[in-house]
Amino acid sequence: MNQTAIAVNGSGLNCDVVAAVARDGAFVTVTPQAVERARQAWEVVREVATRQPVYGRTTGVGANRNVLIEDDAAHGLRVLRSHSGGAGPLMSAETVRAMLIVRLNQIAAGGSGVDPDVLGALADVINRWLIPPIPAYGAIGTGDLTALASTALCLIGERPWQGNVVGAHFPLRPADALAFISSNAATLGESALACRDVLELLRVSIPVTGLSLLAVQGSAEAYAAPVHAGCPHPGRRRVADAMRGLLEGEELKPARIQDPYGYRAFPQVHGPAVDAVENAETVVTREINASSENPLVDVANRTVWHNGNFHTAYVGLGLDAVRAAMFQTAALSAARLGTLVEPTFTGLQPFQAAPGEPGSGIMILEYVAHSAIADIRRLATPSALGSAVLSRGVEEHAGFSTQSARATTEAVTAYRIVLACELIAAVRALRMQGREPSGRLGEVFARSADALDSAVEDRALDGDISSAADLLPRLAPYGVY
Structure with a gap:
């Protein structure tokens, strides 16, 4: 259990902090400034609702947006109950906890109009490891309505927490129902974890490639600074810099005038993946610290704005690019693995078989790696190519960022296997060659x-x-670049 304390204030949340809470159990508090910000928004939205329609508070939702509501308590409960109907396997506990910390930070940013008491309630849920049971299917990138409605029903005590744990009943006023669930917190939480994981694996790939380069007696010439100054994309330059740093001091005796693409074009292929995930991380960080609420409560002007901030097109497109780039660099890892089973590159038996034996050695690693890469290729299909027309035609577009986040999570698992296969082959080759890097x-x-x-x-x-x-x-x- 991580005893680090995270003070949530509506800004400053990043992918590393989300992971520290979701996975490591960092303790969460809420700053007084955040509570005051939420309180002011709550007071303003109640005042505005007395003089004009406010979507979800004084009106129905979706195609019922023009239906005026008189009993907001009964209406709020109907909204929660009707929107909690997800399906499929339950989300992982870490994804749900990522959702909770993101929604906590969003409400702390002000703009939702949710009762400020909910901030303390959510922090308590996180710190006590209470997990609402949330089915995976129900969102399409325009609001994680089913996930947050299910959470709200657990908060008010209508549903048990996961494992049939009965927690204390927390305050959530029915009038705040739509304001609480109008968020992409689950999609953003999973996106934050995925960005962190992809970034870690992209860094890992650099030292793994360095070991492979040594095992095949490759050349460092392709990483020379003048090469990358000639075409100065940020990612590739940093990858080349990192490779030069790792290879510094090694006695390289290149066995050929130029290496296969797996080595020679590594910065050019890996660099775009670095740039893509850093762009996605920037987008996700911006979103998890934003007041992406509909309607948005404007405290300064004492009004509300009905808007489309719930649409996470930026997130979906950013993660789509990450998976496409991840496939490219994973395929290059498999190409290097192919050289590591070849005697002409390693000077060893085919497939690094034991000396004197016609064995299969590490032959199966290529099959495993390509099996994993096939999944990355399947998952790299852009989620943004889909769309949907819902709620009697009034919600006529969706970017499916939720599906993009889920696909990125799954692709991370496959990419990890690919790199593991290459690492085994590189280390084994160097051992069998009797060589040890410096x-x-x-x-x-x-x-x-x-x-x-x-x-x-x-x-x-x-x-x-x-x-x-x-x-x-x-x-x-x-592999830090």
């Missing part, structure tokens, strides 16, 4: 060698793949 790559090799089985006889490699996948996060600091 400097920072030497540290990477030592950590990897300690974690991976040194036996080379034909045997099941599933344990090796699992060990390598678990090791990857510890190698990420060596």
Whole structure:
């Protein structure tokens, strides 16, 4: 349990902080300024509702937006109950906790008009590890209505928390029902975790590529600063810089005038992935600190604005680009793996089989890697290519950022397997060659060698793949660009 305290104030939340709360259990508090900001918005929206229609408070929702509501208490409960009908397997606990911290921060930013007491309630839910049972299917990128309605029903005590835990009943006024659920907090929470994970794996790929380069007696010439100054995309320049830093001090004796694309074009292919995930991270960070509410409560002008801030097109498009770039760089990892089973590149038996044996060695790693890459390719289909017309035609577009976030999460799992396969092959080749890198790559090799089985006889490699996948996060600091 992480005892770090996170003071939520409606700004300053980032993907690392979301992960610290969702996965590590960082303790959450809410600043007095955030409570006061939420209180002012709550007072303003109640005042405005006495003199003009406010969507979801004094009117129905969706196609019922023109229906005026007199009993807001009964209406609010109807909204929660009717919108909580998701389906499918339950979201993971970490995704739900990511949703909770994002929604807490959004309400703290002001603009929702939700009762400020909800801030303390949500913080308590997070700190007590209460998990609302939320089915995965129900959102399309225009509001995580089913997820947040299910959460609200747990808050008011109408539904039990996951595991049939009966928690204390927390305050959520029925009049605030639509304001509470009008958010993409679940999509944004999952997006934040996915960005963090992709960024970590992209960093890991750099030292793994360095080990592979040594194992095939490759050249560092493709990473020279003048090469990348000639076409100065930010990502590729930083990747090349990181490769040069890792290879510094190594006695490289290139075996060929130029290497295959897996090495020679690594910055050009990996760089776009770095740029894509950093763009997506910027977008997600902006969203999780925004007042993306409909209607938006404007305290300064004492009014509300009906708007389309709930539409997360930026997030979906950003993550779509991440998966496309991830596929490209994962395919390059598989290409390097292909060189590591070839005697002409390693000087070893085919497939790095044990000396004197016509064995299969690491042959199966190529199949495993390409199986994982096939999933990344499938998941790379842009979610933004879909659309939908809903609620009797009044909600006539959707960007499916929710599906983009879920696909990115799944692609992370597959990419981790691809890199694990390459790491096993590179470390095994260097061991069998009797070579040990120096400097920072030497540290990477030592950590990897300690974690991976040194036996080379034909045997099941599933344990090796699992060990390598678990090791990857510890190698990420060596790939900082």
